[in-house]
Amino acid sequence: MQVSQLEQALQQQAGTLARELLQNAESARARMLAESAEKLRLAGEHEVLGAKVEAERLVRRQGQAAETRLAAELDRLRWALTESALAEVKIAFRHLVQDETRYLDVLEAWLAAAAQALPPGDLVAEVRPEDEKRLAPRWMKCARARRGVASRSPRTAIPAKAASGYGWPTIAPNTTRRSKPATRAWPTNWHA
Structure with missing residues (x-):
């Protein structure tokens, strides 16, 4: 009886040990599956984030390229408008x-x-020679009307001060700098 009891105790112990090992193996398997699933999920999220970042980069590059093209087109149109306005x-x-x-x-x-x-x-x-000839007859009248110092000739540069600042300015030919003769029919060298 002692032998059968010992056998029975050994079998119970072996069964308990086998169940524990089986439970441990099952929990290790479940843990390994969970870890693998988590790694796969993280890898998938990483891939998705990488794809999103790359897509955003691509969209940003395309947007910048479109903005650059639009800015160039606007500049071209602005220049054409400026040229047209100047011609008019x-x-x-x-x-x-x-x-x-x-x-x-x-x-x-x-x-x-x-x-x-x-x-x-x-x-x-400074006025064009043609304008100087045109202004000469009116110059004395204009200089007096503007309370400035009337010059004897529109070529004479005399200070033209009035009580509130400038009076009527004097006219002098363009002798201070060399420039091409005016070919346009409008003033090209106005400055003070």
């Missing part, structure tokens, strides 16, 4: 120059506006 201004000036009375009134207004806008001091207006 040249035509308008040609028409203005042909109307002697209106042209002289505009020149007078521009000179008066320049004289009022600039700070006090001497002002010499």
Whole structure:
């Protein structure tokens, strides 16, 4: 009986040990499956994030390229508009120059506006030789009307100060710098 009891105890112990080993193996298997599933999930997320980052980079590059193309097109259109406006201004000036009375009134207004806008001091207006000839007959009248110092000739540069700043400016030929002769029918070398 002792032998059978010992056998029975050994069998129970072996069965318990086998069940424990089986449970341990099952839990190790479940843990390994869970870890593998987690690694696969993390690898998948990493791939998805990498793909998203790459897609965002590609979209950003395409957007920047589109912006650059649009900016270049806008610059081209702006330049074309500027060229067109300048061409129209040249035509308008040609028409203005042909109307002697209106042209002289505009020149007078521009000179008066320049004289009022600039700070006090001497002002010499450079005009084209054709405009100097046109302005000479009106110059004395304009200089007196603007409370400046009337010069004897539009070529004489005399300070033209009035109580509130500039009076009527004096006119001098373009002798301070060499420039190409004006080929346009409108002022090309206005400056104070």
